[in-house]
Amino acid sequence: MTKMLLQVLSSASLLALSLGMPAWAQGVGTDIGTLDREAAERAFPRPPYSPPAGRNFPARPFFGDTHLHTSFSMDAGAFGARLTPRDGYRFAKGEELTASSGQRVKLARPLDFLVVADHSDNMGFFPQLFAGKPEMLADPTGRRWYDMIQTGKGADAAIEIIVSFSQGTFPKALASLPGSSAYRSAWQETIKAAEETNDPGHFTAFIGYEWTSNTGGNNLHRNVIFRDNGMKAGLVEPFTTLKPLGSDNPRDLWKWLAAYEEKTGGDVLAIAHNGNLSNGRMFPMIESFTGQPVDREYSESRARWERLYEATQIKGDGEAHPFLSPNDEFANFEKWDKGNLDLSELKKPEMLEYEYARSGLKLGLKLEQDLGTNPYKFGMIGSTDAHTGLATADEDNYFGKTSAMEPSPERTSHAFIKSEKATIYDWETSASGYAAVWATENTREALFDAMERRETYATTGPRMLVRFFGGWDFEPADAQSRSPAVAGYQKGVPMGGDLRNAPPGRSPGFLVAALKDPIGANLDRIQIVKGWLTGDGRLEEKVYDVVWADADRRKLGVDGKLPPVGNTVNVANAAWTNTIGDPELITLWRDPEFNPAQRAFYYARVLEIPTPRWTAYDAKYFGVQMPREVPTSIQERAYTSPIWYTPG
Amino acid sequence: MRLLKEPLLHFVAIGGLLFASHAAINPGGGRGANTAPAIHLTAADAEWLKEMWTRQWRRPPTDEELRSLVADHLKEEVLAREARALELDVGDTVVRRRLAQKMTFLLDDTIRTAEPPEAELRTLYEMRPDLVRAAARVSFSQVFFHREQGDDRARISLAALSNAAALPIDHGDRLLLGDTFADQDEQALANLFGADFARKVMTLPVGQWSGPVESGYGLHLIKVTDAPPSRALPFTEVRERLAHEWRRERQETANAQVYEGLLRKYRLVAGAAVRPLLGSRANLAEGQP
Numbered sequence: 001m002t003k004m005l006l007q008v009l010s011s012a013s014l015l016a017l018s019l020g021m022p023a024w025a026q027g028v029g030t031d032i033g034t035l036d037r038e039a040a041e042r043a044f045p046r047p048p049y050s051p052p053a054g055r056n057f058p059a060r061p062f063f064g065d066t067h068l069h070t071s072f073s074m075d076a077g078a079f080g081a082r083l084t085p086r087d088g089y090r091f092a093k094g095e096e097l098t099a100s101s102g103q104r105v106k107l108a109r110p111l112d113f114l115v116v117a118d119h120s121d122n123m124g125f126f127p128q129l130f131a132g133k134p135e136m137l138a139d140p141t142g143r144r145w146y147d148m149i150q151t152g153k154g155a156d157a158a159i160e161i162i163v164s165f166s167q168g169t170f171p172k173a174l175a176s177l178p179g180s181s182a183y184r185s186a187w188q189e190t191i192k193a194a195e196e197t198n199d200p201g202h203f204t205a206f207i208g209y210e211w212t213s214n215t216g217g218n219n220l221h222r223n224v225i226f227r228d229n230g231m232k233a234g235l236v237e238p239f240t241t242l243k244p245l246g247s248d249n250p251r252d253l254w255k256w257l258a259a260y261e262e263k264t265g266g267d268v269l270a271i272a273h274n275g276n277l278s279n280g281r282m283f284p285m286i287e288s289f290t291g292q293p294v295d296r297e298y299s300e301s302r303a304r305w306e307r308l309y310e311a312t313q314i315k316g317d318g319e320a321h322p323f324l325s326p327n328d329e330f331a332n333f334e335k336w337d338k339g340n341l342d343l344s345e346l347k348k349p350e351m352l353e354y355e356y357a358r359s360g361l362k363l364g365l366k367l368e369q370d371l372g373t374n375p376y377k378f379g380m381i382g383s384t385d386a387h388t389g390l391a392t393a394d395e396d397n398y399f400g401k402t403s404a405m406e407p408s409p410e411r412t413s414h415a416f417i418k419s420e421k422a423t424i425y426d427w428e429t430s431a432s433g434y435a436a437v438w439a440t441e442n443t444r445e446a447l448f449d450a451m452e453r454r455e456t457y458a459t460t461g462p463r464m465l466v467r468f469f470g471g472w473d474f475e476p477a478d479a480q481s482r483s484p485a486v487a488g489y490q491k492g493v494p495m496g497g498d499l500r501n502a503p504p505g506r507s508p509g510f511l512v513a514a515l516k517d518p519i520g521a522n523l524d525r526i527q528i529v530k531g532w533l534t535g536d537g538r539l540e541e542k543v544y545d546v547v548w549a550d551a552d553r554r555k556l557g558v559d560g561k562l563p564p565v566g567n568t569v570n571v572a573n574a575a576w577t578n579t580i581g582d583p584e585l586i587t588l589w590r591d592p593e594f595n596p597a598q599r600a601f602y603y604a605r606v607l608e609i610p611t612p613r614w615t616a617y618d619a620k621y622f623g624v625q626m627p628r629e630v631p632t633s634i635q636e637r638a639y640t641s642p643i644w645y646t647p648g
Numbered sequence: 649m650r651l652l653k654e655p656l657l658h659f660v661a662i663g664g665l666l667f668a669s670h671a672a673i674n675p676g677g678g679r680g681a682n683t684a685p686a687i688h689l690t691a692a693d694a695e696w697l698k699e700m701w702t703r704q705w706r707r708p709p710t711d712e713e714l715r716s717l718v719a720d721h722l723k724e725e726v727l728a729r730e731a732r733a734l735e736l737d738v739g740d741t742v743v744r745r746r747l748a749q750k751m752t753f754l755l756d757d758t759i760r761t762a763e764p765p766e767a768e769l770r771t772l773y774e775m776r777p778d779l780v781r782a783a784a785r786v787s788f789s790q791v792f793f794h795r796e797q798g799d800d801r802a803r804i805s806l807a808a809l810s811n812a813a814a815l816p817i818d819h820g821d822r823l824l825l826g827d828t829f830a831d832q833d834e835q836a837l838a839n840l841f842g843a844d845f846a847r848k849v850m851t852l853p854v855g856q857w858s859g860p861v862e863s864g865y866g867l868h869l870i871k872v873t874d875a876p877p878s879r880a881l882p883f884t885e886v887r888e889r890l891a892h893e894w895r896r897e898r899q900e901t902a903n904a905q906v907y908e909g910l911l912r913k914y915r916l917v918a919g920a921a922v923r924p925l926l927g928s929r930a931n932l933a934e935g936q937p
Binding site: 059060063071072094109110112186189196236243244245255256259260262263463465467480481482483484485513514515516517518519520583584586 | 749838892
């Protein structure tokens, strides 16, 4: 029966495809006719008196999670997750639910969007019985079941059907009639959940899945996100890693993405994560699959499909590593560097360069010089990767990585991964992160398009607002105006964009601003991280403190370092005060060491003042003593997508 | 899982596997060939493998790929049979959950309920304001003041702004969120400014400057320009949502009924320690000696 049902599905796919095509084709190649001066003036009238009117740049960021697992992921189910994709979306929308551990749980604030990204491997095919097609009604048994279902006796019909299955008396006629039955997968169920909860303008439920390439325990995972609705996403089954149907090589995933777009006219992207657990394989110069140097085809494909990188999440922060950035005193943050994902192989220092976002961005400059395309030209987002159906990234509301890790007095002492070589404890998991997206409205299309243009930033949980623009013509007054974003968009490019054509003698200016989370902690400082490729082929980086809070009492030291902002965290009470730091920071910064001949990238990192880590909230709530090595305060942060400078 | 690491088990399994493959590949020869279990590979199987491949890769497999698919299918079948023979599926949580999930899907789909009668939708329309009503919305301008000395400055500006000729831009401090907000509901405002601020703003009078209202950022003077109240959406607009809810409710009841029916197929035998945990089902359970 399986085979037949698949045929049915695929012929249905063809039908939907042929119906879908014309609508999709309409937007392309429209003839707009000749644009004369008069018409142009009508089309572009002088700006209205009211400054915000007619503006269609993004006015606010939308916060969400692009990486949530539910019980449909086999590993999540094995750890006791009971919540379904539908539950995951409802929770993100702000509803109160009962978690798999039986505790009531609710977000302090709803998220704006969510991608349920269950593992494609073993998401599998699940049989469904369907109803009502003429062929089915022609069969007496089918007719009877159909009538039972229609008259509300579905429950009785179900039992009859199941019995007939188990006794092998299911009518052959029904099993073999085209269109009479269909196979449904957990995938179809996932799509349905997204379609039902998607509410344009209020909450976006993206369709997605995770492609979990993990050969040898080395994490090359990618989340796949669809811009499209279920009509298109439902035409495919998620790409898996198990051979021969699937593949663990990202090149094959990219082929699958291309085939999907080509066949359906749809739009998809992929987001990699946890390079920190890839043991040197996430941002390769030499491909682990072939042992050959990364080539042009790899670069072009990766640049096309992977425009974002998930730089922070529960399994550790992936922005920077202290070994690679010894002068960056904030690089040692929620670090997971003991080994690969299953700790079957320990970390060696020479792997780190190919694992962390900042380093990947640098390697990309070099590859772009050699190959003409930068494969690692990615923007930044954060997400949870929670396997609980609960997208919780708040320190005081952290429901853990798996359902077995939901709040309990013991959870901080459990081992999360243990091998003969090393152990990672539950307390090392990080209550992080979310994706912030500067979209014009809260819809699948607008959010997806913003992701593709990399107008995004990662946060480790708090919902701070961060603006970052680069341009040649900014003036100090732009940072003083009431609406710096207007100057940002008019005179520059936003995060994720490109700078070229350096005017002679001019350094790029960066207009950067941050506003604290309305219910969160004050800000410590904004930094700009620059990476560049020197004339003799060396990759360099530097972190600049560009604006900071409490400026009346904090001055740069002779070593160029800014004194710490202080720490108000009361660990015993899991409390802090906003008596230090500032709610808002803004400045215009020019690169003092700009060399127009050198490729470079710039991104902003925003630090909050220290606040209690989730372990402090656990210690207080459960009255337990944390082991000495467990950190109890944290400086939450945001990383913007870079702006790239390319000579010539 | 530990069992899987037992070398002895590997030995037994591999031995059995070799035997089974041998029997499958040489059906005519060898001792006991007639009694060996058969693995049937039909044209339909090959067709199905092709179909699976095509759905995944969006193109048919090459001959070589198809050969590898068939080889893999055979191997999987042999291993799966041997695993079942060794009862490796018994006590495996993943297998058990997977089966339960399959059953749930099967039930869900079978029970899929009929089209809701119009009258019942009309009733839902009356009974479920949460599905029918659009939230109250508000459009407003704001003037922001940092908290330090914000109170006094805000009061002075509030008085000045009562003069219609006064320009808001001459007052207060910059807020990165902006100064005008159109068509926001309380939840959206709560996300931007905090819940207390949002609640307060929803109650302010239209057409005049009020405040200061406190937020997580500081103090705000607010002039609400438009405040359309919460309203019931027309039936046609929410019909789909109501139908959805109707089906969901029916499905929940039906699922519960089916489960009860299936449960009745079994005798439930529970130890004394477990009985109290069974809640209302405790009286269905027989005691364990």
